[in-house]
Amino acid sequence: MTQQYADRPRPKVKKPRHKKNPPHNNTPADLGPVAEGNAFAALGIAPRLVQRLARDGITEPFPIQAATIPDALAGSDVLGRGRTGSGKTLGFGLPVLMRLAGGHTESRRPRGLVLVPTRELAMQVHDALEPLAHVMNVRVKLVAGGLPYPKQIDALRRGVDLVIATPGRLIDLCQQRAADLGAVEVTVLDEADHMCDMGFLPDVRTLLDMTPAGGQRLLFSATLDGDVDTIVRDYLKDPVTHSTDEAQAAVTTMEHHLLVIEPNHKQSLTAELASRDGRTLVFVRTKLGADRVAGQLRDRGVMAAALHGGLTQGARNRTLGQFKDGSVPVLVATDVAARGIHVDDVGLVVQADPAADHKDYLHRAGRTARAGDEGAVVTLVLPHQRRGMIRLAESAGVDVAPVRARPGDQLVTRLTGGAKPSGHAVKLPVPRRPDRGFKGGGKSGGYKGRRGGGRPHRRFEHDRHTSHRP
Numbered sequence: 001m002t003q004q005y006a007d008r009p010r011p012k013v014k015k016p017r018h019k020k021n022p023p024h025n026n027t028p029a030d031l032g033p034v035a036e037g038n039a040f041a042a043l044g045i046a047p048r049l050v051q052r053l054a055r056d057g058i059t060e061p062f063p064i065q066a067a068t069i070p071d072a073l074a075g076s077d078v079l080g081r082g083r084t085g086s087g088k089t090l091g092f093g094l095p096v097l098m099r100l101a102g103g104h105t106e107s108r109r110p111r112g113l114v115l116v117p118t119r120e121l122a123m124q125v126h127d128a129l130e131p132l133a134h135v136m137n138v139r140v141k142l143v144a145g146g147l148p149y150p151k152q153i154d155a156l157r158r159g160v161d162l163v164i165a166t167p168g169r170l171i172d173l174c175q176q177r178a179a180d181l182g183a184v185e186v187t188v189l190d191e192a193d194h195m196c197d198m199g200f201l202p203d204v205r206t207l208l209d210m211t212p213a214g215g216q217r218l219l220f221s222a223t224l225d226g227d228v229d230t231i232v233r234d235y236l237k238d239p240v241t242h243s244t245d246e247a248q249a250a251v252t253t254m255e256h257h258l259l260v261i262e263p264n265h266k267q268s269l270t271a272e273l274a275s276r277d278g279r280t281l282v283f284v285r286t287k288l289g290a291d292r293v294a295g296q297l298r299d300r301g302v303m304a305a306a307l308h309g310g311l312t313q314g315a316r317n318r319t320l321g322q323f324k325d326g327s328v329p330v331l332v333a334t335d336v337a338a339r340g341i342h343v344d345d346v347g348l349v350v351q352a353d354p355a356a357d358h359k360d361y362l363h364r365a366g367r368t369a370r371a372g373d374e375g376a377v378v379t380l381v382l383p384h385q386r387r388g389m390i391r392l393a394e395s396a397g398v399d400v401a402p403v404r405a406r407p408g409d410q411l412v413t414r415l416t417g418g419a420k421p422s423g424h425a426v427k428l429p430v431p432r433r434p435d436r437g438f439k440g441g442g443k444s445g446g447y448k449g450r451r452g453g454g455r456p457h458r459r460f461e462h463d464r465h466t467s468h469r470p
Contacts, residue, residue: 039059039060040058043061043066044069044073045098046101061087062087062090064080064087064088067080069094076239077217077239077240078092079219079239080218080241088220089124089125093128096162099216100136105139105183108156108178108180110160110162110181111186112187113186114190115165115188115207116190117191117194122143124342139160140163143156145169146312152173171207182212185216186215187218189231193223193226193359196227201227219236222362223359254369255377256376258390258393259378259403259404259411260383261381262382265405265406266352267296269406271300272412272419274297274418277417278347279323279326280330281338281348281350281364281368282352283335283349283350283351286334290332293332297332300422306331307319307323307333307338308333308334322429328428335355338363345373347376349367349368353380354392357392358392358395376415408420
């Protein structure tokens with residue numbers, strides 16, 4: 001009897017499941033032919049990637065992509081400078097996916113790493129690269145604070161080729177021995193200047209020290225001064241430098257306006273500017289200011305929501321989702337919270353509070369006029385701020401003369417398409433799904449409430465640097 005069962009073939013229980021949900025060798029077969037003269041193909045990008053890009057209508061690389069991709073494919077360290085929205089994600093993403101394709105990844109030891117400053121940016125980089133990784137059979141995992149530990153730990157245990165991570169959470173997982181960076185072949189630092197500005201330089205150095213010294217490193221940043229220059233000097237070897245934008249506002253599709261206003265007119269003018277068709281982003285200095293201005297806009301009939309570090313991750317995700325789908329066309333944000341906003345079709349940026357310096361001005365302005373689209377940046381300037389704002393604009397490379405403005409002026413309509421709001425208060429849309437957070441218990445995947453100790457869950461990526469939270 002024993003021999004009889006030993007000779008019988010093993011039952012094929014898992015095959016139907018594989019047919020329904022194939023494991024890792026499910027490359028789409030019918031992506032279509034590569035068109036003759038495709039510029040990505042000319043750069044040396046793999047046909048599968050070229051076909052997948054073409055399916056989304058992407059056939060011509062942006063300048064930063066055309067400049068950096070050949071050197072990245074050749075294995076050189078690359079230093080790329082370009083403003084937000086210039087196409088840096090594909091500039092590093094395509095060469096990284098090609099390098100990782102076909103290799104073997106061990107448990108907990110990823111071979112590729114992309115470091116970004118915020119959860120929101122990490123999510124957007126992941127969403128941009130995941131469909132491309134799929135056609136190359138490259139496994140990608142998002143590792144960021146505010147998201148459940150178990151899924152990240154389990155994915156790393158099973159083996160992930162490319163990790164897209166925020167610094168704090170990745171260090172946490174390395175300290176738990178859930179991740180080991182000793183096999184990383186290529187490391188990308190995206191938005192390196194923002195990571196340094198947010199206080200992540202020590203964490204970045206710690207993580208880079210965990211990767212092999214001989215690995216390829218690609219650094220992308222809007223500016224290359226200060227702490228960024230230190231990283232370049234200490235961790236990149238003979239990098240090939242490409243700069244597609246000066247560190248000034250040289251975008252020809254972007255208009256800049258300085259409106260000198262009286263303090264008692266600020267609320268009315270902000271509402272008139274924001275009461276327009278299309279997406280509008282309003283910048284303020286503080287979290288309380290974001291909540292206050294968003295509430296004032298809604299009271300005047302303008303659908304607006306606030307985005308800042310005081311919100312739960314679920315609330316931040318919902319707010320960004322509503323901004324992207326247009327149900328909330330106006331977003332009121334602090335500088336640090338807005339670093340993760342990479343949304344196309346933002347036609348207007350309103351600086352209700354002027355930027356602290358020219359770098360912040362350029363960061364704010366970079367939210368509009370992305371990828372060749374048109375956009376406008378309007379700064380509301382109180383009389384005592386006039387001289388300082390003129391100097392700041394000059395440092396940012398903006399040639400603009402301040403003009404006086406009052407509520408009801410046709411200037412507002414002419415410049416931005418804004419109009420007097422209805423004056424009838426509006427309420428934010430009801431969320432489709434309740435925010436259960438990650439407090440643990442049941443199916444939430446958190447750690448709070450676990451008996452026998454357990455690691456407390458971090459709600460914010462910035463908990464490691466609370467002084468830098470907006």
